Amino acid sequence: MLELSERGLEHTEAWKAAGVELPRFNRRQVAEHTLDHPRWVHFGAGNIFRSLIAKAQQKLLNQGLADTGIIAAGTPDSETIDLVYRPHDNLTLLVEMDAEGRLRKEVLASVAEALCADPFRTDDYARLVRAFENPSLQLVSFTVTEKGYALTEPRGGYTQEALNDFEAGPEAAEQVMAVVAALALRRYRKGASPLAFVSLDNCPHNGDVLRKGLTTVAKEWAIRGHAEKGFVHYLENRSLVSFPLTMIDKITPRPSSLIREELKRLGIGGMEEITSSRHTYAAPFVNAENIEYLVIEDDFPAGRPPLEAAGILFADRDTVNRADAMKVTACLNPLHTALAVTGCLLGYTRISDEMRDPVLRALAERIGRNEGLPVVVDPGILSPEKFLDEVLNKRFPNPFIPDTPQRIASDTSKKIGIRFGHTLRAYMERAELDAADLTAIPLAIAAWCRYLMGVDDEGRPFEPSPDPMLEELRRRLNRPADRTADTAEAFETASKMSDRKDVWPGALPNVRAILADAELFAVDLYAAGLGGKIEKMFRDMLDGPGAVRRTLERELGTERHDADDPARIPAERSNPL
Numbered sequence: 050m051l052e053l054s055e056r057g058l059e060h061t062e063a064w065k066a067a068g069v070e071l072p073r074f075n076r077r078q079v080a081e082h083t084l085d086h087p088r089w090v091h092f093g094a095g096n097i098f099r100s101l102i103a104k105a106q107q108k109l110l111n112q113g114l115a116d117t118g119i120i121a122a123g124t125p126d127s128e129t130i131d132l133v134y135r136p137h138d139n140l141t142l143l144v145e146m147d148a149e150g151r152l153r154k155e156v157l158a159s160v161a162e163a164l165c166a167d168p169f170r171t172d173d174y175a176r177l178v179r180a181f182e183n184p185s186l187q188l189v190s191f192t193v194t195e196k197g198y199a200l201t202e203p204r205g206g207y208t209q210e211a212l213n214d215f216e217a218g219p220e221a222a223e224q225v226m227a228v229v230a231a232l233a234l235r236r237y238r239k240g241a242s243p244l245a246f247v248s249l250d251n252c253p254h255n256g257d258v259l260r261k262g263l264t265t266v267a268k269e270w271a272i273r274g275h276a277e278k279g280f281v282h283y284l285e286n287r288s289l290v291s292f293p294l295t296m297i298d299k300i301t302p303r304p305s306s307l308i309r310e311e312l313k314r315l316g317i318g319g320m321e322e323i324t325s326s327r328h329t330y331a332a333p334f335v336n337a338e339n340i341e342y343l344v345i346e347d348d349f350p351a352g353r354p355p356l357e358a359a360g361i362l363f364a365d366r367d368t369v370n371r372a373d374a375m376k377v378t379a380c381l382n383p384l385h386t387a388l389a390v391t392g393c394l395l396g397y398t399r400i401s402d403e404m405r406d407p408v409l410r411a412l413a414e415r416i417g418r419n420e421g422l423p424v425v426v427d428p429g430i431l432s433p434e435k436f437l438d439e440v441l442n443k444r445f446p447n448p449f450i451p452d453t454p455q456r457i458a459s460d461t462s463k464k465i466g467i468r469f470g471h472t473l474r475a476y477m478e479r480a481e482l483d484a485a486d487l488t489a490i491p492l493a494i495a496a497w498c499r500y501l502m503g504v505d506d507e508g509r510p511f512e513p514s515p516d517p518m519l520e521e522l523r524r525r526l527n528r529p530a531d532r533t534a535d536t537a538e539a540f541e542t543a544s545k546m547s548d549r550k551d552v553w554p555g556a557l558p559n560v561r562a563i564l565a566d567a568e569l570f571a572v573d574l575y576a577a578g579l580g581g582k583i584e585k586m587f588r589d590m591l592d593g594p595g596a597v598r599r600t601l602e603r604e605l606g607t608e609r610h611d612a613d614d615p616a617r618i619p620a621e622r623s624n625p626l
């Protein structure tokens with residue numbers, strides 16, 4: 050069996066015979082040069098980092114356009130550095146899948162070092178300090194999920210973890226914003242050299258979110274005497290420290306056992322997946338689609354690698370902002386979120402299968418074409434219509450991408466306001482539009498509330514994906530709703546479902562306690578004229594087994610008149626490998 054390691058790579062011919070591309074640069078030289086001249090540190094060394102960012106740097110190294118690698122930093126709670134990077138000498142096997150089912154396989158060796166960003170892991174931390182103190186460092190990038198930036202509770206006020214970090218100070222920082230602030234403080238004290246902090250997470254104005262996270266920690270430390278005021282000024286000095294906006298796009302599912310088995314068939318072993326205690330899914334390989342877009346605001350005070358040569362687009366701030374809004378709030382992620390929650394309710398485990406179900410396809414089409422696209426501002430750099438066409442007709446239906454609604458449904462409470470709030474606000478603000486006319490977005494929100502109950506459309510229990518607000522939202526739902534003239538009928542239908550008392554208490558869930566939370570949705574759904582409409586959709590989705598599907602079909606006008614049920618596509622049919 051071929052083994053993914055420095056020694057394993059010596060079997061060059063065998064790797065080539067297995068159809069795997071190998072690095073075309075001197076790995077040892079690059080690793081040594083990175084130690085002396087670090088240019089790039091990345092936090093959150095997960096799947097998208099490897100599928101897109103590490104691949105881009107590998108392209109530069111292969112072309113002789115770079116001479117250093119990336120230092121990958123696992124965030125303090127990350128186990129992947131120890132469990133995935135180190136046993137494989139920081140190498141990754143990238144597997145990209147196109148719509149014809151071809152697999153492109155490449156060993157990535159552009160991660161020069163993989164370190165735990167934890168002040169209590171003293172050796173690793175000292176190496177990170179050394180990198181941050183070196184003026185050669187140009188950029189520090191992040192894919193730490195939306196949760197990674199959060200210092201405050203949804204209802205305002207700092208989280209207990211953030212307060213702990215403010216009190217404990219830089220040497221005992223635990224959360225990623227505090228750890229990075231501690232490292233930035235070392236850079237400030239060593240001469241305050243310029244630097245770019247680049248968020249590559251899916252949140253609008255991601256650079257601003259990152260700026261706020263780091264400067265908040267700095268200010269709280271300054272108040273408590275853990276840091277100088279000058280440090281705050283350093284982070285706020287835009288000619289020295291930048292926080293470019295970015296738009297990142299490449300569907301990178303969790304590692305799939307199908308791909309692992311295919312690699313084994315090709316003679317490549319030791320590719321087992323791990324799930325960390327914090328729900329990170331990782332493996333020595335990463336599987337992703339072959340389409341990718343990365344647009345970055347060109348603001349790098351310390352210079353940057355020539356990433357254009359790796360296909361990355363650089364643009365001004367407004368352009369990046371529009372490109373991101375186009376993708377995250379209209380043409381891709383809202384469709385994904387809708388497919389994620391409805392997919393979990395209707396028993397799907399593949400996004401591509403959902404796209405073959407007429408009602409779910411109609412839901413995605415309506416959210417993108419009819420409701421999102423009309424309020425999208427064309428970024429110029431990418432055409433929204435073409436982008437959406439590619440999403441609907443090529444990317445989501447690609448049966449070779451093993452992406453699951455369960456992955457995408459993770460942390461939906463952190464994303465739902467971003468995914469739909471932007472469009473809803475645009476409908477409220479524009480005189481010629483009326484939010485109350487919308488159907489598909491309200492359906493997706495109703496389906497999310499229905500999903501939170503953890504009971505599928507057949508009345509079977511399922512485990513919702515991890516979400517920091519899951520328990521709180523379920524508590525809200527579990528407070529029985531008031532019986533009013535409006536809800537009397539719904540009470541009856543809810544009690545009809547009560548034959549499964551173990552999973553279905555029979556009382557009408559209090560969906561208003563979720564829908565009235567304007568912070569969650571980034572908009573007041575009742576002021577938008579949508580609260581009552583969504584409540585009704587939600588209640589309709591409770592009307593016995595199959596009610597979710599019937600509600601979607603009725604609202605979207607896709608009722609079926611035959612007995613053939615496309616919903617029950619067995620998972621095996623979707624396994625093309």
Ligand SMILES: NC(=O)c1ccc[n+]([C@@H]2O[C@H](COP(=O)([O-])OP(=O)(O)OC[C@H]3O[C@@H](n4cnc5c(N)ncnc54)[C@H](O)[C@@H]3O)[C@@H](O)[C@H]2O)c1
Pocket residue numbers: 092093094095096097098123124126127128192193194195196197198225249250251252297298299300301302328329330
């Ligand atoms: N996977 C994709 O298709 C994709 C595409 C575009 C953008 N993204 C963005 O990248 C992010 C990461 O995606 P991924 O597929 O690499 O996920 P992943 O689970 O493989 O990696 C996530 C990384 O974030 C870290 N992390 C998680 N919670 C954290 C917290 N609270 N504080 C600090 N670090 C934390 C984990 O340790 C891990 O290193 C997404 O949330 C999204 O914003 C993902």
Ligand SMILES: O=P(O)(O)OC[C@@H](O)[C@@H](O)[C@H](O)[C@H](O)CO
Pocket residue numbers: 251297298299300301381382385386456457459460464
């Ligand atoms: O990564 P999240 O959790 O923000 O959203 C889940 C998916 O929609 C997302 O990962 C997409 O696959 C990605 O945004 C495609 O570029």
